[in-house]
Amino acid sequence: xxxxxxxxxxxxxxxxxxxxxxxxxxxxxxxxxxxxxxxxxxxxxxxxxxxxxxxxxxxxxxxxxxxxxxxxxxxxxxxxxxxxxxxxxxxxxxxxxxxxxxxxxxxxxxxxxxxxxxxxxxxxxxxxxxxxxxxxxxxxxxxxxxxxxxxxxx
Amino acid sequence: xxxxxxxxxxxxxxxxxxxxxxxxxxxxxxxxxxxxxxxxxxxxxxxxxxxxxxxxxxxxxxxxxxxxxxxxxxxxxxxxxxxxxxxxxxxxxxxxxxxxxxxxxxxxxxxxxxxxxxxxxxxxxxxxxxxxxxxxxxxxxxxxxxxxxxxxxxxxxxxxxxxxxxxxxxxxxxxxxxxxxxxxxxxxxxxxxxxxxxxxxxxxxxxxxxxxxxxxxxxxxxxxxxxxxxxxxxxxxxxxxxxxxxxxxxxxxxxxxxxxxxx
Numbered sequence: 001x002x003x004x005x006x007x008x009x010x011x012x013x014x015x016x017x018x019x020x021x022x023x024x025x026x027x028x029x030x031x032x033x034x035x036x037x038x039x040x041x042x043x044x045x046x047x048x049x050x051x052x053x054x055x056x057x058x059x060x061x062x063x064x065x066x067x068x069x070x071x072x073x074x075x076x077x078x079x080x081x082x083x084x085x086x087x088x089x090x091x092x093x094x095x096x097x098x099x100x101x102x103x104x105x106x107x108x109x110x111x112x113x114x115x116x117x118x119x120x121x122x123x124x125x126x127x128x129x130x131x132x133x134x135x136x137x138x139x140x141x142x143x144x145x146x147x148x149x150x151x152x153x154x
Numbered sequence: 155x156x157x158x159x160x161x162x163x164x165x166x167x168x169x170x171x172x173x174x175x176x177x178x179x180x181x182x183x184x185x186x187x188x189x190x191x192x193x194x195x196x197x198x199x200x201x202x203x204x205x206x207x208x209x210x211x212x213x214x215x216x217x218x219x220x221x222x223x224x225x226x227x228x229x230x231x232x233x234x235x236x237x238x239x240x241x242x243x244x245x246x247x248x249x250x251x252x253x254x255x256x257x258x259x260x261x262x263x264x265x266x267x268x269x270x271x272x273x274x275x276x277x278x279x280x281x282x283x284x285x286x287x288x289x290x291x292x293x294x295x296x297x298x299x300x301x302x303x304x305x306x307x308x309x310x311x312x313x314x315x316x317x318x319x320x321x322x323x324x325x326x327x328x329x330x331x332x333x334x335x336x337x338x339x340x341x342x343x344x345x346x347x348x349x350x351x352x353x354x355x356x357x358x359x360x361x362x363x364x365x366x367x368x369x370x371x372x373x374x375x376x377x378x379x380x381x382x383x384x385x386x387x388x389x390x391x392x393x394x395x396x397x398x399x400x401x402x403x404x405x406x407x408x409x410x411x412x413x414x415x416x417x
Contacts, residue, residue, distance in 0.1 A: 004163070011167045018174050022181070039196055043203065043311070050235060051314040054326060057236055058316055060275060061323040062285050088279030095275060099326060102271040103314060 041131075044153075049133050051103050052151045058099070063090065067099060072140045075114050075147060096120045104153050112137070113148040121152075128154045194307060194335070201262060202311040202333040208257045209266065210235045210315055210329065215256040216242055218318045236316045236324065242268060242292050249294040251384040260343035263334045263383060265295035270317050270327035287325065290317075298381040300336025303362040304374060307335045337361055338374045341404070342383040345372060348406035349387035349413050357404045367393040389413045 056068045063070075063085065073083045074092040082089040097120065100108050109121035124130065131153045139145040209215045218238040221228050245254055253259060273287040299305070312330040319325060337359060344357040364375045371382040372393070385391070389408075393415045396402065405416040 008163060008167065011171070015167070015170055015174060018178075022174075022178060039199060043199070047313055054235070054314055054316050057324050058326050059322060059324040060273060060285060061287075061319070062283060063275070064322045066324075082278070084279070087283055088277030088281055090275065090277055098274065099271075102326075103328070 045131050045133075048131055048151065048153050051100070052133055052135065052149070055099075067095060068137070069140065070095060071112070072138065072147075075112060075118065076139055076141060076145075078116075093120060107154050109152040111150045111152075113150070114139075124152060125154060130154045195309070198262070198307055198309045198333055198335055199311060201259065202264070202309055202331045203313075205257050205259065205264060205266075205333070206311065206313050206329055206331055209254075210237060210313070212256055215254065216245065235313070236318050237268065237327075237329070239317055239319050242317065245294045246292040251297050252386050253295050255386075258346070258386065260347040261335070261340065263296040263299055263336070263339035263342065265293060265297065265332050267330045267332075268292045268315065268317065268327060269330075270325045273325060287323075295331075296334075296339075296342075296383050298338075298383060299332075299334040300338040300374065301376050301378065301381060304337040304376075305334065306337075309333050337363075338365075338372065338381060338383060341365065342372050342385060344404060344406070345391065345393070345413070345415060346386050348408070348415070349385070349389055349391070352408040352413075353406075354408075355406050357406075358401070359404065360399075360401050361396060362399050364395065364397050364399075366395040367391060387413065391415065 055071070056066060058067050059065065060067075065073075065085070070083055070090065070092050074081070077083060079092075081091050081093040083092055084090075096110060100110065100121065106122045109119070109124050111120075112118040133151045135149055136146045137149045139147055209217075211217050213219045216237045218236040218241075220236075248254075253264060268291070270287075270290045272289045273285060275285045277283045299308070310330060310332050312328050315327050315329045316324050317327050340357070340359055341361075344355070344359075348355055366373055366375070368380075368382060370387065370391075371384050373380045373382040390412045392412055394417065396417065402417050407414045407416065
């Protein structure tokens with residue numbers, strides 16, 4: 001009986017050990033980000049950087065200004081929201097919201113760092129994955145000034 | 155009694171071990187299946203991105219070609235994801251039911267949609283200017299796709315783009331692609347590829363629904379009705395109707411100016 005009990009305990013330990021190992025390895029595997037989700041994340045990041053870079057190319061007829069020019073003019077003139085090109089004031093803040101909203105809904109935040117900070121967009125949540133894109137943004141000045149911009153999307 | 159008890163207990167433990175081993179094998183098999191499916195999905199996503207990149211970056215597709223000046227010489231520049239409106243109009247009328255020539259895919263089927271976002275800007279001051287531009291939509295590519303059991307996977311991918319209307323109007327937009335992997339797409343791709351190459355080739359395919367050729371369209375007969383894909387092939391095609399589901403091996407042969415698809 002002694003030998004039999006010993007044998008049973010050994011097998012029991014073996015079975016429990018294998019089960020524990022299985023559970024640990026399974027939970028580790030499902031926590032690992034899959035290649036597919038990493039690629040999807042890369043695509044989202046790429047798409048975000050292009051959305052910001054397109055700021056330099058989008059040109060509004062009649063005004064004949066790009067979004068980047070209007071934002072630069074607003075910052076250089078130390079204005080809050082408005083820039084005057086001689087035919088009334090243009091609300092640059094409104095333009096920025098109108099541009100990013102169709103792409104990201106309320107899931108974006110755009111910050112301009114110069115002598116003072118300009119914040120656009122919505123409140124950044126704390127419990128989700130946030131993609132951030134930083135870049136230097138040229139300012140319309142003869143000295144070749146630049147400002148820093150930061151775009152976040154979640 | 156002692157011996158009998160031991161035999162019974164050993165049997166129970168043997169069964170437990172067998173169960174554990176079968177769970178392990180099951181896990182390994184299901185993990186492999188997941189990775190195969192994931193690989194197919196990655197392949198499809200990768201392909202859809204390649205198509206979008208080619209469409210926006212290739213001058214033979216939709217890319218706006220800008221003439222720049224470098225050291226006094228004119229240089230052609232393919233600008234950053236800027237789509238030429240004229241090319242877009244041309245594509246949406248010429249390729250309303252077909253994949254465009256510049257980026258044809260013989261394995262998958264796809265349809266592309268380009269949508270600009272509305273612009274609404276007004277100036278504040280004594281003289282008010284209102285700039286209101288409505289959203290525009292263009293589409294091109296295959297119109298109908300595999301359904302139900304014949305559909306393996308469908309994916310939608312979008313990228314931000316800029317559409318150039320004229321010198322002073324470059325508007326924001328989105329280009330989206332719906333890429334489909336299915337039986338109808340593979341069969342249509344096989345016929346088109348054979349038509350272009352004029353070489354003999356084969357395709358082994360499982361068909362879940364009957365298939366027939368209607369004019370220059372290959373149609374699959376679903377419960378909801380026929381779904382057809384126009385073939386980019388100007389040759390006469392000979393294709394006999396397939397009435398029953400099953401595994402088929404297709405052979406293509408170009409003879410006497412007729413493309414023959416044999417089963």
